[in-house]
Amino acid sequence: MNANNEGGSTSNHPYYEETISTDKRFDGRIISLQVDTVRLPGGATATREIVKHPGAVAVIAVLDGKLLVVEQFRKPLERMQVEIPAGKLDAGEEPEAAALRELEEETGYRAKSIRHVRTFATSPGFADELIHLYFADELEAGQAQLDEDEFLDCDALTPEQADAYIRDGRICDAKTLLAVLVWRHYRQTGEFGA
Structure with a gap:
């Protein structure tokens, strides 16, 4: 998917919002914030607060089923979260390389293919933000290498446990909810869906 155009509007679409100006408000380690002034389809102007993010990867990694x-x-939620392995893209990094890196860093497993x-x-x-979702089921033991500010435990869930975690709210982030649905579909059909 192309962040600029695939599946979305282009500058010739009747609802396109032309950017008149951009005011950069914050530039952090992971995100930046800008306020764009845009021209609406009817000619009026409005502002759009936009969080810029380098993109991320996530991996549906299956080990022994x-x-x-x-x-x-997760500090923004003030609670523990169960999620699939994931992380942000480094500058200039290809998503596939990032997915392989994040999988091994967080779980200690390397994927033979992804x-x-x-x-x-x-x-x-x-x-x-765009998340590139990958699937790997041919895994071999490697070495976890957490970032210095990263503290986590790795586990492996059966399909029933994953469903129970969703019901209990232990899994509630969009990428992991989507991953469980994709994994369920894959187990039933051998395909990732349309």
């Missing part, structure tokens, strides 16, 4: 997950504290499943927008109403 179980889904590898990590549990970590397949792209989907690329999706996380919050298109205010952010440009």
